[in-house]
Amino acid sequence: MNARYLILLTTLLLTYDISAQSSDPEADRMLVYQRSIGGWPKFLYDKDHKEVKVDYSKELTAAEAAAIRADSLASDATYDNNATTREIKYLLQAYKSTQNKRYLKAAEKGIRYILNGQYKTNGGWPQFYPVRKGYPSYITYNDDAMVNNLNILQDVVNKTNNTEAVDPSLIAPSQKAIEKGIKCILETQVKVNGKLTAWCAQHDTTTLKPANARTFELAALNSLESVGIVRFLMRQKNPSPEIKLAIVSAMDWFAATKMAGYKFENVTGSSYQNGKDRLLLADPSSTVWARFYEISNNQPFVAGRDGIKKKDVTEIEYERRNGYAWYGTWPQKLIDKDFPKWKEANK
Numbered sequence: 104m105n106a107r108y109l110i111l112l113t114t115l116l117l118t119y120d121i122s123a124q125s126s127d128p129e130a131d132r133m134l135v136y137q138r139s140i141g142g143w144p145k146f147l148y149d150k151d152h153k154e155v156k157v158d159y160s161k162e163l164t165a166a167e168a169a170a171i172r173a174d175s176l177a178s179d180a181t182y183d184n185n186a187t188t189r190e191i192k193y194l195l196q197a198y199k200s201t202q203n204k205r206y207l208k209a210a211e212k213g214i215r216y217i218l219n220g221q222y223k224t225n226g227g228w229p230q231f232y233p234v235r236k237g238y239p240s241y242i243t244y245n246d247d248a249m250v251n252n253l254n255i256l257q258d259v260v261n262k263t264n265n266t267e268a269v270d271p272s273l274i275a276p277s278q279k280a281i282e283k284g285i286k287c288i289l290e291t292q293v294k295v296n297g298k299l300t301a302w303c304a305q306h307d308t309t310t311l312k313p314a315n316a317r318t319f320e321l322a323a324l325n326s327l328e329s330v331g332i333v334r335f336l337m338r339q340k341n342p343s344p345e346i347k348l349a350i351v352s353a354m355d356w357f358a359a360t361k362m363a364g365y366k367f368e369n370v371t372g373s374s375y376q377n378g379k380d381r382l383l384l385a386d387p388s389s390t391v392w393a394r395f396y397e398i399s400n401n402q403p404f405v406a407g408r409d410g411i412k413k414k415d416v417t418e419i420e421y422e423r424r425n426g427y428a429w430y431g432t433w434p435q436k437l438i439d440k441d442f443p444k445w446k447e448a449n450k
Contacts, residue, residue: 129159130197130206133190135168137209141186142180142232147171157186159193169225180216182243183232187213188251195265209268213240214259217252218276225308226283229289238305242287245304245316250331253284255340265420283450287311288332289345292352293398294325299352301329301396312400319423320408323395326360329353330433337445354442357434360401363390367416367430381425383416391430405429 111430136143136157142347144355146154163171180187191213198206220232227242228249234240243249256277258264291306292299301324303313313322333353366389383391393403404412407419414422 113288125201125203127197127201127203127206128162130194130201130203132161132163132168133194134205134209135163135171135384137175137190137212138177138180139175140178140180140233141212141219142182143190143213144177144179145181145184145186147174150318178233179231180233182217182220182248182252183239184246185251185377187216188255189218192264195269198268201263207268209344211273214255214269214273214277217255218273218280220252220284221280222287222308225290225311226280226285226287228284229307229308238314239302240308241305241314241316242291242308242311243305244281244302244325244328244332246268246321247328247331249284249287250328250335253335254338254358256281256284257335262282269327275364285339285346288336289349289371292349292413295398299349300324300356300398300401301353303398304328313443318408318429319406321395321404321406321410322398322413323404324356324360324398324401325395326357327394327428327433328394328438329356333437334441342449350445351440354437355394356401357438360396360403361390361392361434362403362430365389365430367391367392376421379425380421381416383430389432390435394429394431396425 131334133143136159138144144157149155182188191210192236194206194213195212197203198210204249204448216232217228221426222228225242229235230239230243230245230248258266259273259277260281262269288302291311292302294300303322304320304325305314305316306312309312313324315322315373333350335338336342336350339346342350364385364387365383365388367381367383369379370384393405395405396403402414405419406412407417407423413419414431
C-alpha cells in the first residue's frame with residue numbers, strides 16, 4: 104500500500120468516525136424518552152405524582168436518564184399536543200445534520216407507531232396508543248392529532264421534509280394509511296340540513312358522530328381543527344370530487360361563521376383578577392372565529408368546567424377563560440392565500 108493511498112484511507116476513516124460520533128443533545132434526550140412501542144409521552148409524573156411536561160432542552164443526569172429508560176414500557180405514548188410527530192420531525196432533521204443513524208432509526212420507529220395506532224375499522228387515530236378508555240379513544244382531530252400523523256405519512260410518501268432517507272418499505276403502508284385517513288375525514292365531515300360543514304374535535308369511533316371530550320369541550324363544529332383538516336386535504340394531488348367538495352364546503356362554512364368586528368386578547372389592569380384577563384373585545388379592524396359552534400345553527404359558544412354552554416366568555420370561570428383558545432384567526436390564511444391558490448390549481 105503506497106503512502107498516498109494510506110493517507111487517503113486514514114482521512115476517510117477519520118471523517119467517518121467523526122460523522123458517526125456526531126450528535127445533537129436534544130435528539131439524544133428524545134431517544135431517552137422514546138417508549139418501547141415507538142411513540143413519546145407529553146409528560147411524566149414526579150415523586151408527588153404531579154404532571155411534569157417533557158422538556159428536551161433540560162439536561163438529564165445519568166440517574167434521571169436511567170429512570171426514564173427503565174420506564175420505557177409505560178403506556179403513555181400519545182399523538183396529543185404534537186407529541187410523537189414533533190419528535191419524528193426533529194430527529195429527521197437531526198439525522199440530516201449529523202448522519203447519526205440512531206436518530207433515523209428512532210424516527211422510523213415513531214412512524215411505525217403512527218401506522219400501528221390507526222384504527223383498522225374507521226381509519227382514524229385515537230389520542231393515545233395503546234388506546235385508553237373514554238374520550239381519548241375517540242377519533243381525535245383535537246389539537247391536530249390525527250392531521251399531524253397524516254402529514255408525517257404524506258411526507259414519507261412524497262419524500263419531503265427530511266424523509267428522503269426513511270426506510271422505503273414504509274412508503275406503501277403510509278399511502279394506504281393516508282387513503283383510509285381521508286376516507287375517515289370525508290365520512291366525519293358534519294352534514295347539517297343536507298349541507299357539508301366542518302368537523303368536531305373528536306368523533307365517536309362507531310357512529311362517527313361528533314362527541315364530547317372534557318367537560319368544557321362539548322360536541323360542536325370546530326373551526327381550529329377544521330383548518331388543519333382542510334390544509335391536509337389540500338396537499339392531495341389530483342383530488343377526487345369528494346375531496347374537492349369537502350374543501351369547498353368547509354371554506355363556505357368558514358365564511359359563514361366569521362365574527363367580524365371582534366378580537367380576543369389579553370388585557371391588564373388593577374380591576375382584573377390577578378391584574379389581567381382574556382376577553383372578546385370589539386374591534387372594527389379585526390375578524391375572529393369561535394372555536395366551538397352549535398351544530399344545528401352555527402351559533403358560537405363557550406363552556407366552563409361545569410359543562411354548561413354559555414354565550415359570553417365572561418360567564419365561565421377565570422381559569423378556563425384564560426387557559427383555553429376560545430377564539431382565534433385560524434382560518435384567515437386559508438381564506439386569503441391557501442384556498443385561492445389551491446382553487447386556481449384545481450380548476
